[in-house]
Amino acid sequence: MQSFFICGGNKLMGELEVQTSKNAVLPILAGCILCDKDVVLHKFPKFEDTLTMLKILESLGARTYIYENDVKIECESITNHEIPVDLASKIRSSIFSLGAILSRFKKAKVPYPGGCAIGARPIDLHIKGLKQLGAKIIDKHGFLYCDGSNMKSGVVNIDFPSVGATENIILASVFLKGRTKIINCAKEPEIVDLANFLNSMGAKIHGAGDSIIEIEGVEKLDGGEYTPITDRIIAGTYILATLICGGDVTLKNINTEHIQSLMHNLKNNCCKMIVKGDTLRVVANKRPKAISKIETQPYPGFPTDLQPQIMSMLSIARGTSVVVENLFESRFKHVGELKKLGADILVNDKTAIIKGKSMLYGANVTCQDLRGGAGLVLAGLVAKGYTTVDDVFHIDRGYYHMEKDLQQLGANIERITKA
């Protein structure tokens, strides 16, 4: 088992380049299934989840080659329409491939997806949306057997602005003759990036980033090169780490437009944030203040993927804060672990009340999911004494060697292997 061993108390100082976005690259990799020719993605992040998605493409017949920072995907050899269960069960984004496989083959056999255990993670909105386009889907023994031979363009209403369902329906609509209109779409920057990628390959997608997206069907997509956006959640994680530890950190290759909600909530909170083009300098030299209420919402609201990390900050803030988790029904699993470090948090259903403490104390804690694990690391960086964070494989799914990034900023953290 791999763990992080942390000695708390160091300030964070220095510069860091923000990695490419996991949640942009995953649907873009699914989009490669629609391409006839080779695709090269630059600054490819080698997270566990993106490597698993590459294996899914290989299971469909693609050949993939990882160079220094790039990956090349040979798409013309994609001939299989079934995803193996061992790969699909590892990541949520396997379900995004369904729409793409239906577009290419007009049929698909896809297992139920995996992903962080932060709730039931149903896929009813994906299925309802694809059925509104005429897909026939039989859900049997954990597999979806899909017949897309009668799919047609049309209007799709999504009951809730689901990120994955929006991406899936876009991918299923690219080749449908005529115009498809998707209503009540998610507006996340990763959806805009998927549309930009597909349009750069020849698709005609309009309105990504708004709640209504229109797709004009095209015959085929070529291939080409693309550089996905950087990861707003990783950026937010390190901004919060700087507030928790104190220090002076400059993040490079960041799009501050994508983290407006976090920056709004941190304004006047014992830190200075100086934006210069695609860099953000965070200077924090006082104990953070409590925030009366943080409610997670679909974009552009406060991101659920930063909820555990800001909870760690609020655990040492001056005063009492409230965090409401509206997106996932069991995304407070890190609370029990934070309490082992001395945090004072009371949870009632989807609301957590956090009484800030002047000090947390090192302990042995265990990651329960990706972003909860990142939150535990941030708390360990400020806790007095030694903290071990176990099961960091969760963190490796969405941060490439998080410990190296934090070491570069002066944190006393190392990756260890426990028997």
Ligand code: EPZ
């Ligand atoms: C994406 O998951 C992200 N994952 C998640 O990031 C992120 O937390 C989430 O969007 C919300 O922003 C990827 O992009 C790979 P949703 P997704 O569909 O698409 C409900 C991380 O840490 N829902 O927007 O699965 C669902 O239960 C991960 O990087 C249905 O009810 O999220 C949830 O309550 C964690 N039926 C809400 O919608 C469905 O068919 C939002 O989920 C689909 C979703």
